[in-house]
Amino acid sequence: MKLEPLSDRVVLKQLEAEETTKSGIVLPGAEKEKPQQAEVIAVGPGGVVDGKEVKMQVKKGDNVIYSKYAGTEVKLEDTTYIIVKQNDILAIIK
Amino acid sequence: MKLEPLSDRVVLKQLEAEETTKSGIVLPGAEKEKPQQAEVIAVGPGGVVDGKEVKMQVKKGDNVIYSKYAGTEVKLEDTTYIIVKQNDILAIIK
Amino acid sequence: MKLEPLSDRVVLKQLEAEETTKSGIVLPGAEKEKPQQAEVIAVGPGGVVDGKEVKMQVKKGDNVIYSKYAGTEVKLEDTTYIIVKQNDILAIIK
Amino acid sequence: MKLEPLSDRVVLKQLEAEETTKSGIVLPGAEKEKPQQAEVIAVGPGGVVDGKEVKMQVKKGDNVIYSKYAGTEVKLEDTTYIIVKQNDILAIIK
Amino acid sequence: MKLEPLSDRVVLKQLEAEETTKSGIVLPGAEKEKPQQAEVIAVGPGGVVDGKEVKMQVKKGDNVIYSKYAGTEVKLEDTTYIIVKQNDILAIIK
Amino acid sequence: MKLEPLSDRVVLKQLEAEETTKSGIVLPGAEKEKPQQAEVIAVGPGGVVDGKEVKMQVKKGDNVIYSKYAGTEVKLEDTTYIIVKQNDILAIIK
Amino acid sequence: MKLEPLSDRVVLKQLEAEETTKSGIVLPGAEKEKPQQAEVIAVGPGGVVDGKEVKMQVKKGDNVIYSKYAGTEVKLEDTTYIIVKQNDILAIIK
Structure with missing residues (x-):
């Protein structure tokens, strides 16, 4: 069971707080x-x-x-996804 | 008796709460x-x-x-449908 | 005496409550x-x-x-019409 | 002395209340x-x-x-005109 | 010393109240x-x-x-001008 | 050290009050x-x-x-500049 | 680890207050x-x-x-970046 986004939409899975800390990313309000x-x-x-x-x-x-407010949260089989338009993705982290 | 949507509109029938639970989809507010x-x-x-x-x-x-607020509810012969524009459909579940 | 709508406008005549009931259509608020x-x-x-x-x-x-708020009511020789743009018509009932 | 509307504008003269009654048109609020x-x-x-x-x-x-709120009233030599864009005219009465 | 409007702008000089009365134009609020x-x-x-x-x-x-609110007032050597876009001019009086 | 505006932007320096008075320009609110x-x-x-x-x-x-509210003030080496888009410039004074 | 902005976005790093003072730039509210x-x-x-x-x-x-309110702050490995669209950059300082 999976989500197939339409047109220019992208399905995201938020990195957990632990991972976020490991990667050194802090996202101020x-x-x-x-x-x-x-x-x-x-x-x-x-x-x-x-x-x-x-x-x-x-x-x-x-x-x-990505910019959070542009997306829509969906929970599918106990996992929460966020569906955004590609335009709401600001940058790729490499 | 049926609804023929115009142009890029789509007629939807919401899955009932029971079905939603079965499919494991939970839609948080x-x-x-x-x-x-x-x-x-x-x-x-x-x-x-x-x-x-x-x-x-x-x-x-x-x-x-789909995004609920974009649609219009219509009740036809005891069934409630929602008419949305295709652009308000975010993803297909497979 | 009749109304000739301009460009993409459509003149509608609302079905009366009785008819609405007969056809089984209920339009929730x-x-x-x-x-x-x-x-x-x-x-x-x-x-x-x-x-x-x-x-x-x-x-x-x-x-x-159709979506009511998009239209304009006009009363002509004791009949009330609604003038809408075609884009405010959601579906045809067949 | 007369008004020459620019581009897609139209100069209208409202039918008087008496005429409106004669023609059987009632315009509800x-x-x-x-x-x-x-x-x-x-x-x-x-x-x-x-x-x-x-x-x-x-x-x-x-x-x-026509839709009243889209127009601009102008009084010229004791006559009141309304200048609207053609797009604010909904239908022709024939 | 004069004003050269850019692109589709027009410099206007309001007719004085006296002139307005003479020409018979009354502009209701x-x-x-x-x-x-x-x-x-x-x-x-x-x-x-x-x-x-x-x-x-x-x-x-x-x-x-013209439509007043679209313009900008400028006073140059004791004369007040109004700069509007041509689109804010509704009609020519002939 | 100077400002190079991007695309259709223009860097302006407001004329001082003294100059404004000399040129006879009064700008009413x-x-x-x-x-x-x-x-x-x-x-x-x-x-x-x-x-x-x-x-x-x-x-x-x-x-x-120019229209003040469209611009952005920047102070560079004790001089205040305003950066506007050319579209916010209404007229040239000659 | 670095940020690769998408499409017309630009990653900025604000100059520190000390630097700002040195360069003589003061940015009034x-x-x-x-x-x-x-x-x-x-x-x-x-x-x-x-x-x-x-x-x-x-x-x-x-x-x-640049115009601050258009951007999004991101902290990556103890450095704060701002991601803006190029259109929010007003001028280059040379």
């Missing part, structure tokens, strides 16, 4: 959007979105920083 | 939009919507996650 | 928009609307579900 | 926009408006239903 | 925008404005009706 | 935007801005009227 | 956006962003003025 570190679980096909060609730039397994 | 699991009942023809070509990506029978 | 069942009385010519080609998809006599 | 019956006095040239080609669909002498 | 009679003092070159070709339709010396 | 007289210090390269070709129409040394 | 001086750390690839071609105009090492 921001007023308008809380950046979050997450792993990419599934990537939509991209294509024409709202009349504009969108090419997917992230891939499964990437660690990314 | 989110402030801005409540994701929902539903079955696709009817799919509009797509085509040019608001001046942009839209290709339908879901089909009758798909189980999907 | 929704916070943002109240869906309504109505009969299509007149259809605009479509064409280029706001710089985009619009093709009319409903025809006179269709029973449709 | 609506929360968002009050539809109004008026006669078309002058029509702008249309053409490219906001980057989009607009073709004028009403002509001098037409009786129309 | 409107809630959203107060129409105003003014003389065109200078006209911008038009051209591509916000990605769209704009052709200037008014010329120096025209008497026009 | 307006509710939505306070027009301001300023000298152009540096002009961005223009080019494609937000998908639209922008051609710069002001040059270093021009005296201009 | 503004109501809507607080301009900030920062060093460019990483630059996204640009390309088609929201359907429009964006060419990156800043490069690693540039000192820039």
